[in-house]
Amino acid sequence: MTPELRQRLAALVPERALPGALTTDADLFRLELDRIFAAGWLFVALSAELADPGDLVTLELGDWSVLVVRGGDSTVRAFHNVCRHRGMRLVASAESSVLTFVCPYHQWTYGLDGRLRGCGGMDRGEGLDRAAHGLLAIPVEVVGGLVFIALHPTAPAFAMARRALGDALAPQGLDHARVAAERHWSVAADWKLLWENNRECWHCVEGHPTYVRANYDTLGEGDSRRRAALAARLGEMDRELRGSGLDVQTRQGGLHPFPTAGCWWAVNRTALTPGFVTESADGGPVAPLMGAYTAPNVGTLRVRTLPNFWCHASGDHAVVTRLLPRGPGRTDVRVQWVVDREARAGVDFDVGRLMAFWLRTSEEDWSLCERAQLGMRSPAYQPGPLSRRWEANVIALHEWYRAILGGDGPAASTSEGG
Secondary structure (H helix, E strand, O other), X not given: OOHHHHHHXXXXXXXXXXXXXXXXXXXXXXXXXXXXXXXXXXXXXXXXXXXXXXXXXXXXXXXEEEEEEEOOOOOEEEEXXXXXXXXXXXXXXXXXXXXXXXXXOOOOXXXXXXXXXXXXXXXXXXXXXXXXXXXXXXXXXXXXXXXXXXXXXXXXXXXXHHHHHHHHHHHHOHHHEEEEEEXXXXXXXXXXXXXXXXXXXXXXXXXXXXXXXXXXXXXXXXXXXXXXXXXXXXXXXXXXXXXXXXXXXXXXXXXXXXXXXXXXXXXXXXXXXXXXXXXOOXXXXXXXXXXXXXXXXXXXXXXXXXXXXXXXXXXXXXXXXXXXXXXXXXXEEEEEEEEEOOOOEOOOEOHHHHHHHHHHHHHHHHHHHHXXXXXXXXXXOOOOEOOOOOOHHHHHHHHHHHHHHOOOOOXXXXXXXX
């Protein structure tokens, strides 16, 4: 790490807002790509997007280009999007289904399993070993309908995350789902600002009037009436969930603590407010029940994995958000609305009604993050103090960030925890 970068990181003071330079420095951004995004587990797609052999998802991150494909044996595999001949990218990002991977330069051909199938005859008389020149594979994990990849060998072990995420996501049925709608944004804000915004709801009362009607995230110590309402709601949920194998993890209101002890993932179920059985604009169901659910009042299941994924899932639909940093102060965001595979648009659900709650909430967030980024670029900006009460998760996020970037190793990684 250069002295300049070390000085930038030293300006990150505990319990203070981010220094502006940490959201605008190009060298620091490249370090983040290497030590955070390439060194951890990245959410790529839903397994539902890879339902059939040849279904393909591409991911671009810095100079990396990745292919994730469903093979003929139903296995999901990931490969670097690089021909083993002269480095040509094999697949354009717009492609969504392939039979084989064919290099557009010299037509080297690879199967869905990554094996080199054709090389223009170079293996006849020139001694080319096809077995040694297959596509370069990338570790891939599929759990609960979510697909993750790891670009760097120092990524943390996945076993504990697989158990926790798998158990929590099993009843949601994301592996028996389909994407009903999808929206993309190029947000003029650093990826860290989007995570900071996600990790506190102090801004929600003014920033998200629809969201706070449905959730207890802003519940404070003095909100005795809302605490009584939450207790009654939890009792109602407990009775409905009894015998179903489901449980409520977050019972006190507010946001679930994350990150904690270096953990890169978290999952919890909590209650919605009275009148809301799902995260919709009016609180009513917007699609048929998903997965193993037999009643709509299952609260909201929340999943987060650093550095690029969060999800809110109700009994009838799930909303999945993926972040991909594009540069200092710029983040691409994809939000997907997911329903049961058998649900029919215009018959079983209305797309506009399905999207309304989280489309509004997401766009409110992106606007707040962009305005924060603009303010942090000002020469007058000075990092202010963070609230231990309302911004504890932001403080924890900064500690996680500092722990990863603070060393000089080749690629620091997050530890696995619960």
